Amino acid sequence: MDGLTDVEGKDANVMLGSLILFFATGWLFYTKQLFKNYEVHNRTVQFIFSLTFSFSCSLFELIIFEIADVMAPLSRSRCWTFCLSLILITLVVVIPIYTSFLLISGIVRRHFQLPLSVGLWLVFIWFFWKIGDPFPMLSPKHGIFTIEQVISRVGVVGVTIMAILSGFGAVNAPYCYMTIFTRPVEEFHVCQLEKKLTHTMDLIVLKKRKAARYELEKKRLSGEKPQKETTFLERFWDSFSEKSSGSTLASQIDRLKEEIVPLETLARFLFLDLVELRQMLNRVEFSKTFMGIYFNILGHFFSIYCIWKIFISFINIVFDRVGKVDPVTKTIEIGVHWMGIPLDISFWSQYISFFLVGVIAVTSVRGLLITMTKFFVSISNAASSLSNIIVLLMAQIMGMYFVSSVLLMRMNVPEEYRQILTRILGDLKFNFYHRWFDVIFLISAVSSIVFLTLLHKSGSSMFRA
């Protein structure tokens, strides 16, 4: 790194400092949120996760720097290349190799672990390459190990994930927050169900008590007199004779055990219903607070926005158009032409797009982290190797998600910044990605609507009974 001017040195320090800051944030998030119920045994996974997180956040940071024109252009483009190549290397090499190593180390002995994991990674690379086939990608003439090749494929997977999550989120958010979807649950419903559950548990305890005492007596009786070897014929006749039908201890114990099994299943179902009822009750109580009312109104606006978005993506697909004007310029145009506010377009577009990109970046990072935490905490049972693999998969998804959101950011910023992004990300067919996002978003939103309707209908039948 010789020939560094003073400015470039400062820029490099800024970049490095922010990378370290993001790394520390990812590290803390790992211990405090994801693994808040368990100890972290595998520090390598934590390191990889924090590394992916820091590179992903630095991508957003660099876009903001581009718009706000913070660092010198040359050092900016160097940082771009640096960060992009590093995150792509992490997504394609580091995470898959370590994931395959973890998968294999549980199964195979020491000797074969390394070659088998490298072999599994090569299989992954082959599939990764093949993703590009059904889509309009660059042909291998343009070089195999370039950023464009890798990012085009990463972009496909990431855009798919983004669209699925956005589709589901767009439908789920109004469903969760709007009160017209909450069922009328009151305290006495909960009390009724609790009484039912307690009664069932009392029945279970009664039968288990009887069974335990019979078993104790059986043990004492069989301890006192020697075991009689019964022949098959004797046992056959015994099962028919009235003297012993249903009166031997063993048959009584068996009968009690048979009666207990459906009771326990009933108790489990009643308990799950109780959990759901309590959640509903909490939601009803929450909706009466100020926060709840605020979220309810927000939910109404959000549902309008979601319906508009679904409609727009449908129009986009049907009429095969890709949005030409970004929301920033459109807002300013509306402000200037319709409301007559004298705005300097070029001046304001920078600030507004800076603000918009910042908001999008922060909300997508935060939203993804919250979703990951909820998912991970609910499904991870113990600090096993499976939870490590799940964390690595989540890191992979997070990296792909952020790379593709950078890709799709193009749509939301004005023309001059679009050119910058095009220059950085290389010669990709961006329109394809936007179209692909619309298609998957539509599919995901429609299927979430169907799924949530079914869920709502099946749940409400419980309350009618």
Added chain:
Amino acid sequence: MSSLDETSTKILVLGDSCVGKTSLCHCIAGEPGRNYDSTIGATVIMAWHEYRAGTPEQRTELLELWDIGGMVAHRQAAQVFFEGAVGAILVHDLTNKRSEENLATWLTMLDGKPRAPKTSKDPAAVALKVDIESCNIPVLIVGTKADLVPHKGPVSYDRLHIDSLKNILRGSANSITLARFFDSCLDRTRRTSLSSSFFAANSRSMTPNTSIAGSGPNVTSSGAASNANVTNRTMSPFTTIPIGQS
């Protein structure tokens, strides 16, 4: 022996998800096994216990171990099972320090006294946070999966480290601590029923968590010892063992 004895004592088994509560209950009941699914709601496991073993008052009592699922989403609903319990076993995983810190949350659920489960690296501070003496029912703390941490040193008198895959050996420190805990739970049931009984004067009142060795001689040294014992048995609603047998 009459088999129509209709009482048993309810003891809760609480702890985070996947610490080994179900395995522990089966181990206490004498049938250790592995591969139990995650408990949803509560399962009841019956265990026999020799109350005051080795004294003239020895009786066989039946315990209900209520193994309550520890999943976070189910925690609020699980409080329906706490009714009527006379003792609680708090279970934590020896390979997972956070499960020990979370015991304070379970203790708060039991008696409603707020305790802040703040993470702390000092084991003594963590132990203080889970102050079971302030709880109004007898509480025992058990650490499971002891076979995975063989290097752990000896524990204090009121805590257990158990390997749930093996039977608890008779006469081992674990079995004595467990027996002492169950006896203190059973004493609470006897004490509340005998408080209005005419024979309350004969039996010294038991405070929870006292050791048997200290209280044994006290009881048997009372004047009409054998008489009191016999009549205690017939008058107390908790025994139906006829006099002269067993």
